[in-house]
Amino acid sequence: xxxxSYVDPGGQVEPRDADTSAAFDxxxxxxxxxxxxxxxxxxxxxxxxxxxxxxxxxxxxxxxxRIKGEPEPYVRKILVNTxxxxxxxxxxxxxxxERLPESAAPETSAEPTDLWTAMERLPRRMRAVxxxxxxxxxTEAQTADALGCSVGTVKSQTSKALAKxxxxxxxxxxGETR
Numbered sequence: 757x758x759x760x761s762y763v764d765p766g767g768q769v770e771p772r773d774a775d776t777s778a779a780f781d782x783x784x785x786x787x788x789x790x791x792x793x794x795x796x797x798x799x800x801x802x803x804x805x806x807x808x809x810x811x812x813x814x815x816x817x818x819x820x821x822r823i824k825g826e827p828e829p830y831v832r833k834i835l836v837n838t839x840x841x842x843x844x845x846x847x848x849x850x851x852x853x854e855r856l857p858e859s860a861a862p863e864t865s866a867e868p869t870d871l872w873t874a875m876e877r878l879p880r881r882m883r884a885v886x887x888x889x890x891x892x893x894x895t896e897a898q899t900a901d902a903l904g905c906s907v908g909t910v911k912s913q914t915s916k917a918l919a920k921x922x923x924x925x926x927x928x929x930x931g932e933t934r
Contacts, residue, residue: 776820776821779820780816780817780820783827783828783831784813787828787831788809788813790828791809791812791813791828791831791832791835792805792806792809793891793892794832794835794887794888794891794892795808795809795812795835795839797887797891797892798835798836798839798880798883798884798887799839800872800875800876808835808838808839808842809835811838812831812834812835812838813831815834815838816830816831816834829898829901829902832888832902833901833902833903833904836884836888836902836903837904839880839884840880840881840884870926870927871926871927873924873926874920874921874924874926874927875921877920877924877926878917878920878921881903881913882913882916882917882920883917884903885899885903885910885913885914885917886914886917886918886921888902888903889910889914896910896911896914
């Protein structure tokens with residue numbers, strides 16, 4: 757049985773002959789680049805982002821038949837929730853050693869201004885809110901839906917995250933105090 761599906765630029769999948777496998781494949785082909793960008797912005801690591809996306813798409817596959825309407829918000833929510841379960845794990849990949857390894861780069865007295873350094877200092881929930889609101893350009897309601905929280909929580913987390921970023925030493929000019 758051959759089926760054709762249409763995937764519009766927003767990621768809406770409309771299977772024509774109810775073949776969910778083809779619809780899922782077309783969704784992945786059409787939207788995986790955008791979802792991978794979101795995963796990278798959350799993890800700031802290419803390999804972890806690919807793993808996160810693959811795990812999220814595997815979860816989405818099992819519930820694909822139940823998804824009504826546009827699947828991207830549902831898959832994005834799976835992505836964020838999977839990321840949240842990963843940060844709750846105690847092991848973070850570090851192994852204790854008796855001696856510290858030598859640093860790869862020489863230490864300098866001037867710290868570089870770096871958004872990623874500041875973003876990595878944010879708690880992961882705040883980082884997820886900032887990524888979805890400002891990098892993925894989702895509305896407060898869409899962000900709340902993706903994170904499974906209220907719009908008020910998104911607003912407060914955004915406010916707290918921006919306040920932390922304003923005073924982060926990686927983003928402030930040397931000698932500037934606030």
